[in-house]
Amino acid sequence: MHADFRNAFNSDDPEAEFQPARRQRSQGVLTGAELRKYRADGVQLAYDALQTGWVTACCVDDLSETQPDDDHIWAEGPAMSQGLRLRAWARSDADRFLELLGDPDLWRFMPEARPEPFDRTVAEALIEVSNASNHHKVRAIEMQGRIVGQVRLKFDDTGQAEDTAEVSYWLGRSYWGQGIGTEAMRSFSAMVFRDHPDLRRLFARVHCDNAASLRLLAKVGFENKRPDPADPAWCLVDLRRWRA
Numbered sequence: 198m199h200a201d202f203r204n205a206f207n208s209d210d211p212e213a214e215f216q217p218a219r220r221q222r223s224q225g226v227l228t229g230a231e232l233r234k235y236r237a238d239g240v241q242l243a244y245d246a247l248q249t250g251w252v253t254a255c256c257v258d259d260l261s262e263t264q265p266d267d268d269h270i271w272a273e274g275p276a277m278s279q280g281l282r283l284r285a286w287a288r289s290d291a292d293r294f295l296e297l298l299g300d301p302d303l304w305r306f307m308p309e310a311r312p313e314p315f316d317r318t319v320a321e322a323l324i325e326v327s328n329a330s331n332h333h334k335v336r337a338i339e340m341q342g343r344i345v346g347q348v349r350l351k352f353d354d355t356g357q358a359e360d361t362a363e364v365s366y367w368l369g370r371s372y373w374g375q376g377i378g379t380e381a382m383r384s385f386s387a388m389v390f391r392d393h394p395d396l397r398r399l400f401a402r403v404h405c406d407n408a409a410s411l412r413l414l415a416k417v418g419f420e421n422k423r424p425d426p427a428d429p430a431w432c433l434v435d436l437r438r439w440r441a
Contacts, residue, residue: 220256227251251418280341281380283348283388286327290337291320293344297369306404307367308431334389338368338381345372348385350399360397364389364436373409383417390438399436405429 227235232251240253286294295317297303304311312319327335327349338346346368353363364386368378386399401419403410411422411432419434 220253222252222256224256227253278380279375279377281377281384282339283336283381283385284339286324286335286337286347288321288324290344291317291324294324295320297344297346298367300370302370303367306407306410308365308402336385338366338377340372340377345369345377346381348381350385350389358398360395362389362393362396362399364399364401378410378413379416382413386417386436397438401434401436403432403434405432 235253295315298311298320299315301311312323327333332352334350336348337344338348346366348366349364351363351365353361364382366378366382366385372378389399390396399419401414402425403414405424411434414434414436417436419436421435422432423434425431425433
């Protein structure tokens with residue numbers, strides 16, 4: 198047993214459970230109380246994509262030599278509840294794509310303008326683009342066999358560090374406030390980190406008035422909210438990979 202781990206159980210210090218150096222990675226992700234304590238104390242944290250949660254950056258990594266091969270992991274990311282799964286868009290999804298994105302309210306906080314006209318031909322073209330590029334990965338969010346939204350990974354081609362990429366999502370209005378986006382983004386972020394080992398940081402760009410999306414991303418683990426230098430009406434938040 199590692200000395201720091203052994204001492205955590207032998208200590209008479211009531212704060213021992215909050216000692217970051219005494220924690221093993223296999224103990225799981227941090228609780229809400231631990232997160233609040235460590236952040237208040239300025240302890241460096243890291244996001245553990247395997248366990249989909251936060252750990253201390255200085256914890257003892259006792260899992261690296263015992264991880265299963267990728268062949269034993271579901272290809273589309275960690276399993277989700279509510280009958281959710283992530284899959285590629287298909288041309289046959291064009292009507293559903295058009296139905297969801299035909300809601301003007303959905304475009305209020307979108308970074309792109311709504312296409313005009315927005316018809317089935319445009320929907321089919323956008324679906325084709327979503328599957329054709331090698332600088333992004335787009336997945337439909339499916340709930341109990343019905344598409345409810347989308348997640349996207351975009352590799353930056355404007356000079357950003359190669360270890361950084363952008364993630365985004367949208368949900369049909371009927372599915373807001375049900376925890377679907379949180380679970381989908383948590384699973385997608387874990388899948389991205391797993392499938393792209395060179396990535397160290399994901400960032401999301403959110404309109405500063407979109408409080409619901411900022412709360413959702415905070416639940417997933419995104420932090421370090423700051424203004425986007427390119428447009429102060431937008432905010433940036435980060436999710437960092439677990440570093441062994």
